[in-house]
Amino acid sequence: QVHLVESGGGLVQAGGSLRLSCAASGRTFSNYVMGWFRQAPGKEREFVAAITWSGSTIYAGSVKGRFTISRDNAQNTVSLQMNSLKPEDTAVYYCAADSDGCIGVSCVVRRNSREYDYWGQGTQVTVSS
Numbered sequence: 001q002v003h004l005v006e007s008g009g010g011l012v013q014a015g016g017s018l019r020l021s022c023a024a025s026g027r028t029f030s031n032y033v034m035g036w037f038r039q040a041p042g043k044e045r046e047f048v049a050a051i052t053w054s055g056s057t058i059y060a061g062s063v064k065g066r067f068t069i070s071r072d073n074a075q076n077t078v079s080l081q082m083n084s085l086k087p088e089d090t091a092v093y094y095c096a097a098d099s100d101g102c103i104g105v106s107c108v109v110r111r112n113s114r115e116y117d118y119w120g121q122g123t124q125v126t127v128s129s
Contacts (some may be wrong), residue, residue: 002026002118004095009123016085016127022078022095022120033101034071034078037113038091038125047111048093049080053102058109063089085127092122 008020020036035050049059049069057069068081078095096116101108110116 002032002097002099004097004118004120006093006095006120006123009093009125011126011128012085014086014127014129017081017083018085018125020080020082020093020095020123020125022080024076024078024095024097026076031099031102033098033107033109034069035096035098035110035116036069036078036080037094037096037116038089039094039122040091043091045094045113047113050098050109050111051078052107052109054105054107056107056109058111060111082125085125087127087129089125090127091125093125094122095120 003025005023033052036048037045038048039045047060051057051069051071066084071078097118099117
């Protein structure tokens with residue numbers, strides 16, 4: 001099993017920055033695709049960013065150029081640096097792990113939340129105008 005715990009959420013003004021962290025357990029962490037998702041009230045959970053064990057990344061178009069996902073495999077942590085925040089970024093942000101997205105060094109990075117197997121409890125990000 002993989003246990004994920006997010007931290008770093010908070011309240012910021014538009015244009016500000018936050019850095020979210022996800023602490024993960026599990027010896028096979030480096031073989032998982034790690035993702036960040038978010039869910040605003042009344043909306044579906046949506047893809048934000050993901051990163052493979054080797055460091056390849058993808059981003060949702062709405063956050064590309066503003067958010068940066070990174071991982072430290074040695075410390076089993078994943079981070080999401082969020083810059084130039086907008087009120088529409090307000091949501092609960094979740095760290096997630098996809099355990100079957102990779103075969104060897106070949107990875108399929110998925111944007112569908114239903115493909116991810118493990119989830120943290122979430123951390124609230126609120127961006128005021």
